[in-house]
Amino acid sequence: MHFSKRGHDVHALDNYLRRRAHREQATDSLIPILESLPARAKAWKEVAGLDVGVTEDNICEYEVVERLVQQFEPDTIIHYGEMPSAPYSHKTREHAAFTQYNNVVATLHVLFAMAEHAPDAHLVKLGTMGEYGTPNIDIEEGFIQVHHNGRSDTLPYPKQPGSWYHLSKVHDSHNIQFASRIWGTRATDLNQGVVYGIETEETKLDPRLATRFDYDEVFGTALNRFCLQAVIGHPLTVYGRGGQTRGYLNIVDTMRCVELAALNPPAQGEYRVFNQFTEQFSIVELAELVQKAGAEYGLPVEVEHLDNPRVEREEHYYNAAHTKLLDLGLEPHFLSETLIESMLGIIEKHRERVIPELIRPKTRWRAVRERQPALE
Amino acid sequence: MHFSKRGHDVHALDNYLRRRAHREQATDSLIPILESLPARAKAWKEVAGLDVGVTEDNICEYEVVERLVQQFEPDTIIHYGEMPSAPYSHKTREHAAFTQYNNVVATLHVLFAMAEHAPDAHLVKLGTMGEYGTPNIDIEEGFIQVHHNGRSDTLPYPKQPGSWYHLSKVHDSHNIQFASRIWGTRATDLNQGVVYGIETEETKLDPRLATRFDYDEVFGTALNRFCLQAVIGHPLTVYGRGGQTRGYLNIVDTMRCVELAALNPPAQGEYRVFNQFTEQFSIVELAELVQKAGAEYGLPVEVEHLDNPRVEREEHYYNAAHTKLLDLGLEPHFLSETLIESMLGIIEKHRERVIPELIRPKTRWRAVRERQPALE
Numbered sequence: 001m002h003f004s005k006r007g008h009d010v011h012a013l014d015n016y017l018r019r020r021a022h023r024e025q026a027t028d029s030l031i032p033i034l035e036s037l038p039a040r041a042k043a044w045k046e047v048a049g050l051d052v053g054v055t056e057d058n059i060c061e062y063e064v065v066e067r068l069v070q071q072f073e074p075d076t077i078i079h080y081g082e083m084p085s086a087p088y089s090h091k092t093r094e095h096a097a098f099t100q101y102n103n104v105v106a107t108l109h110v111l112f113a114m115a116e117h118a119p120d121a122h123l124v125k126l127g128t129m130g131e132y133g134t135p136n137i138d139i140e141e142g143f144i145q146v147h148h149n150g151r152s153d154t155l156p157y158p159k160q161p162g163s164w165y166h167l168s169k170v171h172d173s174h175n176i177q178f179a180s181r182i183w184g185t186r187a188t189d190l191n192q193g194v195v196y197g198i199e200t201e202e203t204k205l206d207p208r209l210a211t212r213f214d215y216d217e218v219f220g221t222a223l224n225r226f227c228l229q230a231v232i233g234h235p236l237t238v239y240g241r242g243g244q245t246r247g248y249l250n251i252v253d254t255m256r257c258v259e260l261a262a263l264n265p266p267a268q269g270e271y272r273v274f275n276q277f278t279e280q281f282s283i284v285e286l287a288e289l290v291q292k293a294g295a296e297y298g299l300p301v302e303v304e305h306l307d308n309p310r311v312e313r314e315e316h317y318y319n320a321a322h323t324k325l326l327d328l329g330l331e332p333h334f335l336s337e338t339l340i341e342s343m344l345g346i347i348e349k350h351r352e353r354v355i356p357e358l359i360r361p362k363t364r365w366r367a368v369r370e371r372q373p374a375l376e
Numbered sequence: 377m378h379f380s381k382r383g384h385d386v387h388a389l390d391n392y393l394r395r396r397a398h399r400e401q402a403t404d405s406l407i408p409i410l411e412s413l414p415a416r417a418k419a420w421k422e423v424a425g426l427d428v429g430v431t432e433d434n435i436c437e438y439e440v441v442e443r444l445v446q447q448f449e450p451d452t453i454i455h456y457g458e459m460p461s462a463p464y465s466h467k468t469r470e471h472a473a474f475t476q477y478n479n480v481v482a483t484l485h486v487l488f489a490m491a492e493h494a495p496d497a498h499l500v501k502l503g504t505m506g507e508y509g510t511p512n513i514d515i516e517e518g519f520i521q522v523h524h525n526g527r528s529d530t531l532p533y534p535k536q537p538g539s540w541y542h543l544s545k546v547h548d549s550h551n552i553q554f555a556s557r558i559w560g561t562r563a564t565d566l567n568q569g570v571v572y573g574i575e576t577e578e579t580k581l582d583p584r585l586a587t588r589f590d591y592d593e594v595f596g597t598a599l600n601r602f603c604l605q606a607v608i609g610h611p612l613t614v615y616g617r618g619g620q621t622r623g624y625l626n627i628v629d630t631m632r633c634v635e636l637a638a639l640n641p642p643a644q645g646e647y648r649v650f651n652q653f654t655e656q657f658s659i660v661e662l663a664e665l666v667q668k669a670g671a672e673y674g675l676p677v678e679v680e681h682l683d684n685p686r687v688e689r690e691e692h693y694y695n696a697a698h699t700k701l702l703d704l705g706l707e708p709h710f711l712s713e714t715l716i717e718s719m720l721g722i723i724e725k726h727r728e729r730v731i732p733e734l735i736r737p738k739t740r741w742r743a744v745r746e747r748q749p750a751l752e
Contacts, residue, residue, distance in 0.1 A: 062469060093438065093488040097481050104480065104547070105473050112469040115744040136529035137522060146513060146522055146534070151693070153512035158522070158531035159550065167554060171480070171547040174535065178543055182687045182741045311558045317527070365558045368491040 001202035001209065002255040003262075004050045011053035011072045012037060013064070013081065017102075018212075018219070021088060027219060027358050029212035030228065030350050031198065043208035059106045065113040069121075076262045078124045079110050082172075086130070086163035086310075087218045087363040096164040103168035104175065111179040122265035123176065123187040124258060129247045129277060129320065131170045131191060133160030134313050139320035142189065142273020157273075162312050163365070173273075180271035187270070188261045193247030193277025195254050196223040196335070198346050211251070213347075216358035223248065223286050225359065227340060230294040230301045231347045232354050239361065240308030242284035245318035247277025250333040260328040275322040278332035293340035309361040377578035377585065378631040379638075380426045387429035387448045388413060389440070389457065393478075394588075394595070397464060403595060403734050405588035406604065406726050407574065419584035435482045441489040445497075452638045454500045455486050458548075462506070462539035462686075463594045463739040472540040479544035480551065487555040498641040499552065499563040500634060505623045505653060505696065507546050507567060509536030510689050515696035518565065518649020533649075538688050539741070549649075556647035563646070564637045569623030569653025571630050572599040572711070574722050587627070589723075592734035599624065599662050601735065603716060606670040606677045607723045608730050615737065616684030618660035621694035623653025626709040636704040651698040654708035669716035685737040 004010045014037050022028055035043065037054045044052055053072070057064040059081050069077075082103040083089070089099035107125070114121050132139045135158070144157045156177065159170045179185040203211050214220045215228040226236045249257075257276045266272045281289075287303045294301035308314065326332075333339075380386045390413050398404055411419065413430045420428055429448070433440040435457050445453075458479040459465065465475035483501070490497050508515045511534070520533045532553065535546045555561040579587050590596045591604040602612045625633075633652045642648045657665075663679045670677035684690065702708075709715075 093484070096488070097484050100480055100484065100547075100551075101477055104476055108469070108473050108476065112472070112744065135531055137524040137527045137531075144522070144524065144534075146520070146524075148513040148520065148522075151513045155511055155513075155534035156536065158520075158534050160532065161550070161554070164551075164554075167547075167550055170550055171476075171543075174537070174543050174546055175476075175540075178537070178540075183744060368488065368559060 001044055001048070001052070002200065002259065004044065004052050005048060005202060006259070011055065011068065012041070013055045013057060013059065013068060015056065015058040017083060021083070021085070022219065025088070025216070025218050027216035030215055030347065030353055031210045031213045032353070033210065033212050035208050040208055043206050047205045047209065059109050060102060062109045062112070065109045066117065069113040069117045074118055074121050076122045076124060076265070077110060077114065078258060078262065079107065080126045081106055082126070082168070083165065085219050086165040089163055089165035090363050090365055090367070099165050100168045100171065104171050107172045107175060111176065111185060114185055115179065115183040119184065120268070121186070122262065123185060124261045125172065125176060125187060125189050127173055127189045127191045127273070128166060128169050129191050129193045129275060130163070130166040131159050131161050131173060132157065132320070133162055134316040134318055135160065136317050139275070141275045141321050141324050142191070162310065177271040180269050184269040186266045186268055187272070188266060189271065189273045190257060190261060190276045191273055192254065193249050194221045194223065195251050196221070196248060197251035197339070198343055200252050200255055215354070217361045217363065222283055226286060226290040227343045228347050228354065229359065230290050230299050231344055231351055232356060234356055234359060235302040235304035236287045236290060237360060238283050238287055238303055238305050239310060240305065241314040242287065242305065243282050243315040244312060245280055245282040245316070247275065247280055247320055247322065248335065249276065249278045250335070250339070252333050253278055253330065256330060257325050260325055260330055264328050274324045275320055276325060277322055279334060280318060280320065289335070289337070290340060293337040293344065296337060297341050297344050299344070306361065309364045311365040377420055377424070378576065378635065380420065380428050381424060381578060382635070387431065387444065388417070389431045389433060389435065389444060391432065391434040393459060397459070397461070398595065401464070401594050403592035406591055406723065406729055407586045407589045408729070409586065409588050411584050416584055419582050423581045423585065435485050436478060438485045438488070441485045442493065445489040445493045450494055450497050452498045452500060452641070453486060453490065454634060454638070455483065456502045457482055458502070458544070459541065461595050462541040465539055465541035466739050466741055466743070475541050476544045476547065480547050483548045483551060487552065487561060490561055491555065491559040495560065496644070497562070498638065499561060500637045501548065501552060501563060501565050503545050503549055503565045503567045503649070504542060505567050505569045505651060506539070506542040507535050507537050507549060508533060508696070509538055510692040510694055511536065512693050515651070517651045517697050517700050518567070538686065553647040556645050560645040562642045562644055563648070564642060565647065565649045566633060566637060566652045567649055568630065569625050570597050570599065571627050572597070572624060573627035573715070574719055576628050576631055591730070593737045593739065598659055602662060602666040603719045604723050604730065605735065606666050606675050607720055607727055608732060610732055610735060611678040611680035612663045612666060613736060614659050614663055614679055614681050615686060616681065617690040618663065618681065619658050619691040620688060621656055621658040621692070623651065623656055623696055623698065624711065625653045626711070626715070628709050629654055629706065632706060633701050636701055636706055640704050650700045651696055652701060653698055655710060656694060656696065665711070665713070666716060669713040669720065672713060673717050673720050675720070682737065685740045687741040
């Protein structure tokens with residue numbers, strides 16, 4: 001919708017993987033997502049008068065990608081078509097293998113279809129800031145100049161991802177970079193931070209155009225979940241000590257970042273990485289912000305520290321570069337109490353749909369056997 | 377056989393992937409490999425009086441790995457069970473996707489089976505020096521201390537692999553390291569150089585115990601192929617300028633390295649990397665060595681520079697650390713003219729089996745579309 005409204009000719013492909021994964025996990029979006037992709041395109045046509053083509057199919061079948069690339073002849077391929085959840089990838093061995101198979105093969109198919117049928121197109125791929133982990137040095141945008149034993153080279157930034165899901169994105173990054181090298185593919189890898197917020201200008205236009213809002217332990221993310229917990233009177237569930245610091249961005253900025261990447265394609269054969277976030281917060285900082293905004297809104301908010309279900313550092317250095325999108329013109333919408341309060345208002349409207357049992361973490365990284373490793 | 381002879385209780389699992397891939401590509405080992413795995417175990421019993429258990433099955437089926445780990449209760453799992461060829465992975469899109477799917481999922485299955493059923497076992501995994509690519513700084517053994525903006529950290533060495541196959545090994549390395557972190561898995565990743573040679577003390581004992589010798593463009597490697605070309609009067613086929621430098625080791629040292637890794641397991645939760653090679657050579661250096669040994673042996677040997685079918689630097693810095701296995705006691709068998717001459721002799725015995733049409737490279741890295749990328 002964002003691109004369609006700005007005059008681009010858009011075709012969307014979806015196989016409803018997330019909807020199926022939600023059904024499998026007996027979870028659901030707070031904001032109801034009821035319509036099919038064609039029905040949503042029809043609603044967009046009614047509301048905005050614009051056509052968006054749609055295909056309901058799976059890019060793990062190469063013929064699907066190939067046919068669409070041949071027929072549509074894209075200038076830009078925005079690839080969001082992956083399993084998106086770290087906890088989901090840790091549910092069982094099958095979920096881990098599925099996540100890596102699905103994401104790696106889907107991306108290989110996109111790369112091969114581009115090389116075969118759209119060699120001048122630009123791939124905009126959704127990566128994640130989670131690919132970097134939490135190194136004890138500054139995080140750069142994809143590459144780092146390393147000085148070593150009197151020599152130096154600019155090398156891919158070393159990756160220390162924290163889940164089977166995040167690993168799948170690291171595998172993709174290596175594969176995409178290689179495709180640029182051998183075939184001259186143009187590619188932008190958007191290493192996205194945690195997205196918060198509920199609405200964009202387009203999703204607001206009609207309930208059928210809404211985007212999902214996940215708050216459950218499998219698909220939900222920190223700030224969104226905290227806002228929901230504040231509304232329903234559930235303590236904010238901080239994993240461990242809560243010193244985990246990450247990059248965050250508003251959903252509105254997400255769309256603008258993808259647009260900026262698409263409007264400014266890299267050279268043929270160039271693989272570039274943008275760190276796509278606008279601010280860093282630790283989990284306890286977010287909890288405090290929500291507590292404060294809740295107070296303004298008239299909600300008493302408590303914070304509860306849970307045993308961390310993940311294996312991650314709870315106190316660590318974190319300083320990640322994120323200037324490339326600003327250089328292209330991104331004007332960030334920073335997190336404010338006002339925004340949090342407006343989120344609280346929207347959540348309030350749907351509060352009868354909340355299933356509180358879905359919030360607390362059940363998926364444990366050490367599961368299989370609950371062993372304590374000797375090293376960390 | 378190497379471990380069996382040294383008093384270890386061994387069980388071998390194979391699904392004959394390489395044999396099937398050879399049949400598919402209409403190629404074959406110079407040394408005939410005719411017997412099944414059970415027949416080879418039987419031959420070993422006859423010759424050495426020792427039992428080696430065998431299973432003919434596929435580790436991409438989890439139940440296979442799980443059952444074997446539960447029944448055999450291994451102290452060490454030596455994981456060689458992957459598709460091993462870079463050109464094979466570049467044959468078609470299907471070969472690329474198969475290589476990554478097969479190798480990544482196979483290794484995930486080994487990791488999960490260990491975590492579930494053999495949490496104290498030690499995984500010895502066959503990686504490759506090709507994971508590193510050719511950076512302009514010294515290559516270290518798996519990790520590098522990076523100083524950056526006044527801080528420093530020891531991080532996974534940045535990887536720039538050169539084929540879909542080598543990428544699959546990089547994916548594995550990240551997955552294995554993560555398993556060590558969340559489950560405490562002990563793991564040694566053997567980043568092996570190019571192996572040359574034909575025989576070990578064990579393979580010599582009986583023709584049924586021979587190991588394969590691949591010289592074709594898909595499965596063959598540089599030095600072995602050069603020796604064969606010298607014998608049949610085929611010019612040595614150097615790809616491009618031939619400045620490509622890599623680590624090499626004798627097949628006898630390969631076995632000793634795996635043994636040293638197994639006898640000296642890492643701590644619980646430790647993921648360590650050994651660079652497993654003994655000497656560095658450029659392709660033209662190897663060609664010259666074979667030319668010289670050929671002359672001693674009475675063979676006139678010519679060298680031919682071919683258009684490089686791969687995408688790789690043909691002149692580059694290369695200096696890779698390889699001290700960890702030496703520290704554990706490896707006594708290298710260095711490459712000598714004598715060894716090359718003895719290889720020429722063995723190849724001579726099988727020369728009537730050579731199919732010269734299989735030697736020249738057909739698989740091109742840039743295929744799909746023969747495009748020249750703007751960057752390299």
